[in-house]
Amino acid sequence: MAGATQRSEAATGLALVAPPLVYAVALLAVPMAVIVLFSFWTQDYLDLDTTLTLDNYREAWTDPIYRELMARSVYISGVVTLITVVLAFPVAYYISFHVAPERKALWIFLVTIPFWTSYLVRIFLWKVILGFNGVLNTSLIGIGLIDAPLTVILYNLNAVVIALAHAFAPFAILPIFVALERIDRSLLEAARDLGETARSAFVRVTLPLAMPGVVAASLIVFIPTIGDYITPRLVGGPGGLMIANMIQTQFLRLNNAPMGATLAVLAMLIVSGIALLFVLANRRFLKRRG
Amino acid sequence: MTPLISLAGVEKYYGDYHALRDLTLEIGAGEFFSLLGPSGCGKTTLLRTIAGFETPSSGSLRIDGRDMTGVPANRRPTNMVFQSYAIFPHLSVAENVGFGLRRAAGSRAEKMKKVEEALEMVGLSGFGKRAAHALSGGQRQRVALARALILKPKVLLLDEPMSALDKKLREQMQGELRRLQRQVGITFILVTHDQEEALIMSDRIAVMFDGRIAQLDTPQRLYRAPVNRQVAEFIGMMNFLPGELRREDGRFVASIRGLGTIPLPEEQVPTGAGPGPAQFGLRPESLSVVFGSEALPTGCFSDGTVAERAYYGDMTYYDIALSDGAAPITCSMRNLVSRPVLERGTKVRLAWEPGALCIFPG
Ligand SMILES: Nc1ncnc2c1ncn2[C@@H]1O[C@H](COP(=O)(O)OP(=O)(O)O)[C@@H](O)[C@H]1O
Ligand SMILES: [Mg+2]
Numbered sequence: 001m002a003g004a005t006q007r008s009e010a011a012t013g014l015a016l017v018a019p020p021l022v023y024a025v026a027l028l029a030v031p032m033a034v035i036v037l038f039s040f041w042t043q044d045y046l047d048l049d050t051t052l053t054l055d056n057y058r059e060a061w062t063d064p065i066y067r068e069l070m071a072r073s074v075y076i077s078g079v080v081t082l083i084t085v086v087l088a089f090p091v092a093y094y095i096s097f098h099v100a101p102e103r104k105a106l107w108i109f110l111v112t113i114p115f116w117t118s119y120l121v122r123i124f125l126w127k128v129i130l131g132f133n134g135v136l137n138t139s140l141i142g143i144g145l146i147d148a149p150l151t152v153i154l155y156n157l158n159a160v161v162i163a164l165a166h167a168f169a170p171f172a173i174l175p176i177f178v179a180l181e182r183i184d185r186s187l188l189e190a191a192r193d194l195g196e197t198a199r200s201a202f203v204r205v206t207l208p209l210a211m212p213g214v215v216a217a218s219l220i221v222f223i224p225t226i227g228d229y230i231t232p233r234l235v236g237g238p239g240g241l242m243i244a245n246m247i248q249t250q251f252l253r254l255n256n257a258p259m260g261a262t263l264a265v266l267a268m269l270i271v272s273g274i275a276l277l278f279v280l281a282n283r284r285f286l287k288r289r290g
Numbered sequence: 291m292t293p294l295i296s297l298a299g300v301e302k303y304y305g306d307y308h309a310l311r312d313l314t315l316e317i318g319a320g321e322f323f324s325l326l327g328p329s330g331c332g333k334t335t336l337l338r339t340i341a342g343f344e345t346p347s348s349g350s351l352r353i354d355g356r357d358m359t360g361v362p363a364n365r366r367p368t369n370m371v372f373q374s375y376a377i378f379p380h381l382s383v384a385e386n387v388g389f390g391l392r393r394a395a396g397s398r399a400e401k402m403k404k405v406e407e408a409l410e411m412v413g414l415s416g417f418g419k420r421a422a423h424a425l426s427g428g429q430r431q432r433v434a435l436a437r438a439l440i441l442k443p444k445v446l447l448l449d450e451p452m453s454a455l456d457k458k459l460r461e462q463m464q465g466e467l468r469r470l471q472r473q474v475g476i477t478f479i480l481v482t483h484d485q486e487e488a489l490i491m492s493d494r495i496a497v498m499f500d501g502r503i504a505q506l507d508t509p510q511r512l513y514r515a516p517v518n519r520q521v522a523e524f525i526g527m528m529n530f531l532p533g534e535l536r537r538e539d540g541r542f543v544a545s546i547r548g549l550g551t552i553p554l555p556e557e558q559v560p561t562g563a564g565p566g567p568a569q570f571g572l573r574p575e576s577l578s579v580v581f582g583s584e585a586l587p588t589g590c591f592s593d594g595t596v597a598e599r600a601y602y603g604d605m606t607y608y609d610i611a612l613s614d615g616a617a618p619i620t621c622s623m624r625n626l627v628s629r630p631v632l633e634r635g636t637k638v639r640l641a642w643e644p645g646a647l648c649i650f651p652g
Pocket of ligand 2: 333334335450
């Protein structure tokens with residue numbers, strides 16, 4: 001009896017999760033499997049050679065162009081993550097600790113304002129701001145700080161970093177804000193009571209308790225930026241291109257889908273590896289919080 | 291008594307809200323002092339003012355002879371056990387207890403020894419390595435106590451420390467806290483809304499209503515001689531009987547509805563009270579029910595009927611309807627084997643001690 005009930009319960013459960021499961025498999029697992037499969041094939045001019053081989057990986061690993069693009073992508077993402085999180089923390093802290101409770105929702109709403117316009121539009125705005133005759137340069141020349149327009153701010157790596165850091169700021173603010181909101185304020189008073197100054201209480205209590213939010217923010221920024229394609233394409237110039245641009249080139253221009261797939265798989269592995277390191281490094285914070 | 295803490299004319303406003311009104315009091319060294327009052331009367335605000343988390347709007351606060359104006363919480367000789375205990379969830383039990391020792395002198399080994407001693411004092415030996423979030427409510431409270439006491443403060447402030455515990459544990463912790471206070475000799479200031487807890491534990495109690503101290507006294511005086519009806523209602527149970535205070539031949543006489551007229555000794559009448567209508571208070575244990583052939587205690591008597599009864603095991607509470615139709619009077623009797631528990635409707639005589647009468651003019 002009990003066994004039968006259990007089985008029918010399991011069956012019901014399975015029936016309930018089946019549609020989303022199918023959905024997840026169709027949209028995530030299948031494309032992923034196809035990409036992985038492609039990466040073991042090779043392109044022979046117009047023909048696809050479906051013998052399984054590691055040739056692409058060998059090439060991707062040894063060709064300096066791929067290595068440089070990969071390294072640059074990791075570097076740009078790392079810098080963007082660092083800048084975004086470091087700038088997002090004070091904003092989240094201010095909203096959580098210094099904005100009246102009834103105003104917090106409004107502030108969070110304001111933080112999301114950049115999402116109201118398309119990312120493409122925002123990128124073009126950055127071009128307007130950072131360009132040779134752009135807002136920034138004309139202003140700086142106008143007030144006499146520089147004589148000639150700065151060229152280091154557009155069509156290079158710096159421009160990519162600036163545009164991405166701006167785009168991902170809300171994504172970093174929100175998880176940090178949530179982590180800060182969860183901190184029981186009496187813990188900070190307890191720290192003061194036990195002899196800490198406001199600053200040392202921040203270091204000994206607020207910061208460690210906000211760590212899960214910081215880690216989440218870092219991952220949320222790092223993972224998508226490493227594969228970003230639009231930003232480097234529009235403001236990166238030749239020196240600011242990233243791995244996603246190469247993947248696109250392989251697929252569409254060079255008609256070499258297997259090589260593109262290989263680069264995609266490698267990028268994925270690198271991201272997973274770094275994300276894993278992050279999570280492991282933060283284990284002790286998470287574990288102790290329970 | 292040398293005052294360790296003295297407040298003079300302390301006021302606290304939150305915007306327009308007047309949270310503390312003209313508080314003037316002194317608390318002695320080594321005293322177990324309680325702030326008792328209903329929720330919202332300003333107990334926590336007063337405690338936090340002493341701790342340095344709130345600044346008085348006016349008035350002065352001195353601790354150990356030092357004016358505390360502008361002295362932040364981290365530099366006051368006070369430590370606090372928070373209502374939520376405020377145990378750091380990212381630290382172990384030992385790290386929690388040793389949190390305040392960072393700035394103290396001494397080697398790491400000495401500090402670890404201190405932590406171990408503090409844990410032993412609160413009955414948590416060997417718990418040091420545990421994660422703080424895995425503790426039970428009672429254990430968290432002990433950690434909070436150890437964490438505060440390890441710094442040897444002049445004053446330990448406790449904000450409703452027992453309110454999160456179940457009844458059995460609460461009673462046990464009340465005893466332990468009292469014992470601990472005697473052992474360390476530190477001044478304890480306990481905030482509570484539980485009158486029984488305040489009576490059990492304190493040397494002196496300040497009863498607060500609406501930001502004011504209504505009465506500051508020892509537990510016994512507070513129970514025996516509440517200064518007004520509000521205090522009397524808050525502490526223990528009391529029957530309030532309307533009547534009149536009269537003067538006959540230069541002596542006070544109480545005429546109480548349902549209980550008759552009796553002379554009162556001068557010292558029992560509150561100073562400044564004159565003839566006129568008054569409320570007379572009698573605690574249930576000052577009344578006894580006499581049934582059948584039981585020997586009559588000394589005192590005054592009235593006839594009545596058992597209108598309601600509540601059996602508590604050790605005690606039985608009777609509501610006695612008096613013959614003249616006044617509101618029933620509650621009376622408590624210890625349950626002895628030789629004493630029957632009376633049924634409703636039983637005719638009884640009510641005996642009461644005139645000396646226990648509290649008089650509230652007006
Ligand atoms: N920070 C604050 N801002 C405004 N009002 C407050 C604040 N803290 C306490 N109060 C008010 O002061 C009154 C007394 O509060 P409290 O001292 O916490 O009472 P108790 O501890 O006796 O229950 C309450 O009515 C409360 O709403
Ligand atoms: Mg309170």
